[in-house]
Amino acid sequence: MKDPHPVLENPSRRKLFKSRTKDRTLLRQDIAAHGAPVPNNLSDAAEVPPFAVRVLTRMGFGLRRTTLAPAVEPDPDRIFASRFDRPDLLGQDDVAYFESLGNTDDQRLERYVDEQLSDDLPDPDWEARKAAYPNSFDILDEDLATTYSERECAGFSQYVEPQRQIERAAFTRACYSRRQLLELMADFWHNHFNVFSGGDEDIYVSWADWDKTVIRGHAFGNFHDMLQASAKHPAMLYYLDNYANEAGGFNENYARELFELHTLGAINYLGNTSPLDAPALPTNPYAGLGDPLLDALQYSNPAREIQSEYTDTDVYEAARALTGWRYDDQDVDDGMGNCISGGTGAFLVDEGEHDGGPKAILSRNVGFIPADGGAVHDGEVAIKLAAYHPGTARYIALKLCQRLISDNPPETVVQAAADTFYANRRDPRQIAKTLRTILLSDEFKDPATWGQKIKRPFEYVVSAMRAARCDYTWRFDDSDSDRMLSVFNNAGQRLYWWRTPDGYPDERAAWMGSSTLVQNWRLIDWLLDENNNDDVNRVMRVVDTTLEHFPGNPTPRELVAFWCHWILGFTPDGGWVGPIGTFYSNEPTALGRACMQFITQQGFPIGEENAPPFPADQFIPRNELRDDPSPNRWYRRLRGMVALILWSPNFMQR
Template identity: 40%
Template sequence: MSFEVDPRTALNKLAFGPSDPDLATIRKMGTGAWLAQQLKPPPEDDCRDAINATRLRLKYSSKTPEAEVDEDRPISVIFRPIEEHWKTVGKEVPGQERSFLRTAVAAATLIRAVHSRWQLREVLVDFWHNHFNVNAVGDQLVAVALPTYDSDVIRRHALGNFREMLEAVATSAAMLIYLNGRSSRGGAANENYGRELFELHTLGRPAYLNALYNKWREVPGALQGHPEGYIDQDVYEAARAFTGWTIEDGAGIGAGRHLPVTGKFTYVETFHDNYQKRVLATEFDPYQPPMADGRRVLDLVADHPATARFVCGKLCRRLVSDNPDPALVNAAVKVWSEERRKPDQIARTVEAIVRSDAFRRSGGAKVKRPLELYASFARAATIPVTPTLGLLGELDGSGQRLFGWGPPTGHPDDNDYWLSSNMMRRRWELLLGLSNDVWKAGPTHAATAVADKATAEEAVSVAHHRLLGVEAPPPVARAIVDGMGLKPGMPFDTRKDALPLSRQILAYCAMTPAFQVR
């Protein structure tokens, strides 16, 4: 099946914006071949060398001078196994050590968004981190588990099979800590994970039918074994099914015994509620094999038609528009359901969405969130970004604190949220700061070509073309020239301040509505 779409549209939607190398690649091989490559990235991290070379300042005091730290710490610590990170747990280790792990993952995310060749994977990693949100800022134990969650759960499964991803999430230390699953016991099951599994991870809020029915047999389709949605009884029973799913955190397990202290997943039979259960009109016999109850819940929710509708709807909103055509969602649901046993189920569904007419026509339909705005500007303006604490802090303040959104919903994915007056001001400050290298993340090499132009109008035209691939419309060019206090037609390249002015021109071009959307 042929796939023809404007290269810039493809790179704005399926990547963190166009870059010169990616534009050259996609124009040479065609969007269809480029898409096929992107859907099957190698498991290796092509940004590992850049991550290994990046350090961030870590400084904290201590009661004893020999325990004080003031150093440039490599962010490559994220590649270590969770049992190494878990050594930072405990009152005797300063909290900054735990918080640094979240900062390091955020910094690696910025590097990959700008520099990775496998851009579609990075876009989907961002999507799934929001879908399976954990808050590593609000809980330092989540921060300790975040590197493994990012690498072994989200990245490993971003283009894979959803059912496999569900179990990877359910057994991850990050989610077990965030939603209190590790402390859930038979007779005192914690409902947090069960609730979010149904409401946010799978069937979705539209399938919550408790306002209409409060007994399982009343739910339409339940007596035939195919309930249309879920009610609170399903949440309670699912919570019981996941008791015993915990982590090796040193907890007592009876008879004077304790779990190891590694942070790794484990199943404790004595913590599990072994009695019969009923989830989504399906009877669970008592005393099933280890983890069988929880895995059966994951099977039921992964295969439920409401899950296909909910997750495919979110994918269409991320990749296409806030209000995707129902026909597009239905087409994605069809592929999702038919391919649900395939190891690349997600990739096949994404391909169906991307090859649609709705996707082809959707250029400019979505507002860039701060991460997308940062990365797309860096890629277009050829800024060889090396993350710094200042840059990370600015992104945190922009409304998209990476891995630090409090509620389990993840960051909003609708245009209105990102278009408030305060949000716009922070977006402009982010662009100006990047262009002027305020946070020492790297200078823009594109400014040199802008500074060589004879007049300010020509400089604006070159900058606009660099970022957007087209000449600046005359009203836009005039607005930028006038706004900067420059006189039309006056010499520009001979000015002593031509280079710093050129950096500002690039930022102003990025502030235009055409660049703010994807």
């Protein structure tokens, strides 16, 4: 009996297979044709995945599988080892590994979070790929002075290479690294302390050090230490013009963003209000903190009144405090006007350009920073006052909860995270402890918050690579890598390329535009098609994975059920597709219906437009899945069906 599916008669739907049309409205038509509501927010029609899948998606870049590992019964007597046991599951099946960590969801989550936050967590897959291509990743381990001096005054191809290596390493790390939370947080902090990496050769050439020492070096550490490191780095000094901040005509660019974006945030901004009119905090936040620099200035006196919010005056005073901050950019000349070596990029100060007068920051116009303290002293005090303020704790907690839970996270978890952040202001693991508070919270575990965010292009493409078994190292000076990045950049999130200091937006609405979604689809299309007939060099191992898991001849129904489970990490009650003998209209899920319709459709030759679909339960010769002979083109159908799953509402939400 022919399946009575109206969309089969739709010529535009037939073209999806023939021309790989990149239009998400077709999936909406499939869903609507079966009476299901059209998913306006990418989550209406999607199944809520089980706990393990939600955790792995939110704490990193999604599931990675090389095989479907059998379920493992956890040993109730086993003590979780510091060396991260269950090596037999590592790199095979993330879901099975997570499930092996304990007897309850709470136990598994706690152990997984502590593992991800550990500095001792080994990362063999990333290290192996890095070692395999030493010329593509050699700058990652260089010290700043070496890179800067050798490349800063060299030609374009030389000074851009540090940025290019980091850009490609980010994809490889996110795809293969076991340290998924670190990779997620590296992306978060790169956006929080956003620097446009293409702004100048000084930024290009120092980018590997920025990524290594500022971002990754402090991703789980102390926020104040990260803030100080960012303020003294040549990338930030140049980008926000603090290298040109001088006495008598201060430049407020960096100081403005120090408050508005890096610390207290615009949520704590009072505008051009007089500091005397700013509300005072009920208690002095610096009292009892134990910071020697603030203690010496009597900022920690419990009787001192500290502003609850900042004003323009505080920005100007901080800009004065940060005058004279520079970096070594002194080129070596060959005597004929030709640069033969750059400087070292090291932080330094020019006391002659520092405003040595007294300054009042967040202190209701009371000048606690005395005159003639020196450029380093004054600047570091300004940064500490901002970093240790309770408004900063609130702002950073809110942003972390928005990244890990939802655009509008519950107030309870935001406050709990702010309290942890504030209580550990001088703790070397301040950020790790704050993350632990968020990730172990009831709000993080609550399935009701699932689907309130959409994957941004970087998350989306990396999670697709992980889900569909990518086997490729994205590296410098490689044509396939260059082509992939060219397609990726069209989606609007080229890494480290946001020009304004606020970083790429983290709200779902910003990434729901048709242009971004279509470019995402084109990128998935490229990944699945690149080198697909080359058994050695294909990027995505779709056909290999299929044949490894089907020793015999599979049916279309079996292929859909397998790949939905493989990519999404679970099968809902009732399955993704109906039992043998059922038709499209009886499939239990919208995704199953769309995939079944896609992989079985026929009727491309002229005169056969209305041919009945390929029987859903008829065996497919396994050699045709690899060889792709006419007329069925099963390899092409298979890749198209996998792409459809990867572009479904189920996969795009987080």
